[in-house]
Amino acid sequence: MKGQEWYQADEVAEAYDEKRFSRGGRLIDGREKEAVLHALGPVEGREILEIACGTGRFTAMLADRGADIVGLDISGPMLQQGRERAREVGVADNLEYMRGDAGRLPFPDDAFDAVFAIRFFHLADAPETFMAEMRRVSREQVFFDTFNRFSARSLYNWALPMGSRLYSSGEVEALLDSADLELVGAEHDWIGPYGFYRELPNSLASAFRTLDTGLGSTPLGPALASVSYWNARL
Numbered sequence: 001m002k003g004q005e006w007y008q009a010d011e012v013a014e015a016y017d018e019k020r021f022s023r024g025g026r027l028i029d030g031r032e033k034e035a036v037l038h039a040l041g042p043v044e045g046r047e048i049l050e051i052a053c054g055t056g057r058f059t060a061m062l063a064d065r066g067a068d069i070v071g072l073d074i075s076g077p078m079l080q081q082g083r084e085r086a087r088e089v090g091v092a093d094n095l096e097y098m099r100g101d102a103g104r105l106p107f108p109d110d111a112f113d114a115v116f117a118i119r120f121f122h123l124a125d126a127p128e129t130f131m132a133e134m135r136r137v138s139r140e141q142v143f144f145d146t147f148n149r150f151s152a153r154s155l156y157n158w159a160l161p162m163g164s165r166l167y168s169s170g171e172v173e174a175l176l177d178s179a180d181l182e183l184v185g186a187e188h189d190w191i192g193p194y195g196f197y198r199e200l201p202n203s204l205a206s207a208f209r210t211l212d213t214g215l216g217s218t219p220l221g222p223a224l225a226s227v228s229y230w231n232a233r234l
C-alpha cells in the first residue's frame with residue numbers, strides 16, 4: 001500500500017487540506033465533490049460508507065445533506081482533522097468516523113446503500129481486495145476514481161516520491177468484473193494533472209481549466225483525461 005505510513009504523520013494530516021485544496025486545488029475539490037454528488041444522487045437518509053475518508057471533506061458534505069454516513073480511514077491523525085472539521089461546520093453529531101483498514105472492513109455484508117472511495121485506488125498495490133470489500137458491504141452502489149495510465153498523469157508520476165498506481169480502462173473493467181460489479185457510468189476529466197493545478201494561483205488555474213474542459217469536451221477528451229470517476233452497481 002503506497003503512502004499508508006505517510007498519512008499517519010501529524011504534520012502530513014495537518015497540512016493535507018491546505019496543500020491540496022488551496023490555490024488551483026480549489027477547482028479540484030469542487031469537481032470531485034460534484035462527481036460524488038452526481039454519482040450518489042439524493043443522499044438524505046441513505047446509509048453511506050466513505051472508504052479512506054482522510055480529513056473528511058466528503059463525509060462532512062454528505063452529513064450536511066442528511067446522509068447517514070460513516071467515514072473510515074486507517075490514519076488517526078487524518079481522522080482527527082476530520083473530527084475538527086465536522087465540529088467547525090456543525091455536523092459532528094450527524095456522522096461517524098472510524099479507524100480501520102479498507103482491506104478488512106469491520107462491517108457485515110450489505111451494511112450500506114452505497115460505498116465510495118476518492119483518491120484511494122492510486123495507493124493500492126492489490127486493488128482487488130479493496131474492491132471486493134467495498135462490494136461486500138454495499139447493497140446497491142460502489143463509486144470510486146482512478147488516475148489514468150495513458151495521460152499526462154504518467155509524466156507527473158515520475159516527479160512523485162511514492163508514485164501512483166495508474167489504471168487503463170481495461171484494468172478498471174477487470175477490477176469491476178473481479179468483484180462482480182456492473183459499470184453504469186463513467187466520467188473522464190482533467191487533461192492537466194491535479195499536481196499542475198495545485199501549483200497555479202486561482203485566476204491562472206481557472207483559465208487553464210477553461211482550456212482543459214474545452215479540450216475535454218472534444219472527441220479526444222476522454223482518451224487524454226488523467227482522472228476517471230467510475231459508478232458501479234451490484
Ligand SMILES: C[S@@+](CC[C@H](N)C(=O)[O-])C[C@H]1O[C@@H](n2cnc3c(N)ncnc32)[C@H](O)[C@@H]1O
Binds near residue numbers: 004007075101103
Ligand atoms: C490521498 S488521501 C485521500 C483522502 C480523501 N479520500 C480525500 O480525497 O480527501 C488517501 C487516504 O487513504 C488512507 N488509507 C491508506 N491506506 C488505507 C487503508 N488500507 N485503509 C483505509 N484507509 C487508508 C490514508 O490514511 C489517507 O487518508
